[in-house]
Amino acid sequence: MPEKAGSLLAADEDSIAGARRRVMARCDELARVSSTPGSIERVYLSAEHARVNRIVAGWMSEIGMTTWQDAAGNQVGRIGPANGDQDRPALLLGSHLDTVPNAGRYDGIVGVLVALEVVRLLRARPVHAAVSLPFALEVVAFSDEEGTRFGRALLGSSAVAGQWEPSWWQLTDADGVTLRDAFVTFGLDPERVREAARSPDELIGYLEAHIEQGPELDQRGEALAVVSSIASARRFQLAVEGESRHAGGTPYDIRRDALLGASEAALAVERICRAEHHIIGTVGQLEAFPGAVNVVPGEARLSLDLRGEFDGERDRVWTKIASEIDAIMGRRGLHWRAQEVHSARAVYCDPLLQHAVREGIMSTRAPGADNPAVVFSPAGHDGMAIGAITGIGMLFIRNPDGISHHPDEAVAAGDVGHAIQALAESVLQIAADRP
Incomplete structure (x- = not known):
């Protein structure tokens, strides 16, 4: 030996x-x-x-x-x-x-x-x-x-x-x-x-x-x-649904702006993950539709990459993020859905x-x-x-x-x-x- x-x-x-x-x-x-x-x-x-x-x-x-x-x-x-x-x-x-x-x-x-x-x-x-x-x-x-x-x-x-x-x-x-x-x-x-x-x-x-x-x-x-x-890692594609309207003629109090809802969700990911130990959340993609300069976005799509040292902690933080997004979309009159596209222990x-x-x-x-x-x-x-x-x-x-x-x-x-x-x-x- x-x-x-x-x-x-x-x-x-x-x-x-x-x-x-x-x-x-x-x-x-x-x-x-x-x-x-x-x-x-x-x-x-x-x-x-x-x-x-x-x-x-x-x-x-x-x-x-x-x-x-x-x-x-x-x-x-x-x-x-x-x-x-x-x-x-x-x-x-x-x-x-x-x-x-x-x-x-x-x-x-x-x-x-x-x-x-x-x-x-x-x-x-x-x-x-x-x-x-x-x-x-x-x-x-x-x-x-x-x-x-x-x-x-x-x-x-x-x-x-x-x-x-x-x-x-x-x-x-x-x-x-x-x-x-x-x-x-x-x-x-x-x-x-x-x-x-x-x-x-x-x-x-x-x-x-x-x-x-x-x-x-x-x-x-x-x-x-x-x-x-x-x-461990989980990746999601998120979709936010609102209502497309004329940018000039739609008052703020009746707008259902999907892009603003998605943006607030992205900021919530950062805020929640910064407060956690060894949990990293990243929104790497964000798109607005129909994508016209003079139209309130009626749909937005964003990605979420969520990583953690331990599977259970990662999953707990995802639950916390999802709950916060529920609250954001509720305040803004929006709907959202998530599709998980990758999971690794x-x-x-x-x-x-x-x-x-x-x-x-x-x-x-x-x-x-x-x-x-x-x-x-x-x-x-x-x-x-x-x-x-x-x-x-x-x-x-x-x-x-x-x-x-x-x-x-x-x-x-x-x-x-x-x-x-x-x-x-x-x-x-x-x-x-x-x-």
Whole structure:
């Protein structure tokens, strides 16, 4: 059984420095693979998706991994354990390569590249090489975490988790192309998508390094944190019905202005959620109809994204919001309805994997330092799907100013170096903890 070897990895400053330089340079290289000149956009089953898969497959092969693109378009690399037993279960490392429109260059991508450097680093050490671990290592570059093209997130990781739904084949993109047709055009066989599924006995866990996508670590002055859970989420489309009338001829006291009712509802979401702990509500879309400059809006539609650390608290706040909207619409003589379009339970990181990540982060800190921060993730991640088949663990990397899903998204090379060391140490800790 391998022993934990924090001092060895910590002392290998040249290897860590080279690894972090590669990650930063490769983030820049992948940023040039985009469907939109002047910005970054890579969506599922596109030519850009195929290109980054080929590039990353080359990097996997370079460090001795066997590579393949699975039946859902995820790119995977594997290196087996020391005894040559290729049937041994694997520890998955990875993240995603797809992006939102006008994206930053680090969300997801850093996690894939850090995982590759962990494999390289462990293989370079004769005593603690990856091939001496009692399990296989796999790096997976998921293909559709964001859901940008077809409006359904986590398609790639859901396929790996065996959760692919037949109804998804009818999803369409902005051009009317169905998911099924996009599969065929990409060169995948829709009838074989379930071959991407992994069974629980094939895996011992999943670890992911990811930029935080928020300012908490930056505010704390800490480079890395242990993730405790991924937030539960519910999404709604709300419709408010009033009455369209002439803008000039309708007195205020008889107006039933749907847009004002929707606006007041949006402000109520902010007010209620600001008063709650770890509950985040966002109205990201608001439309008025008929949309004429001289007509009182008779209908308004708005979205609501509601997230929380705990399912019960999230649901309690939704009940509170709905009650407040009832009151608003009653005062204004309006009617409203809500359609739930997405629901996901909170996913909790495995305690043993959290411990391994904590130990990994501690190896990057001075002796006697305090334990690293433990935070929950309000953003969704592929671990939400993978948690259905194996335990998950996550490591957050500081994101200066907390901005993400934006070209100004950033991460410091030094923090990336700490993340590489911490994730490698986490792998060694998991190996040491296994019977």
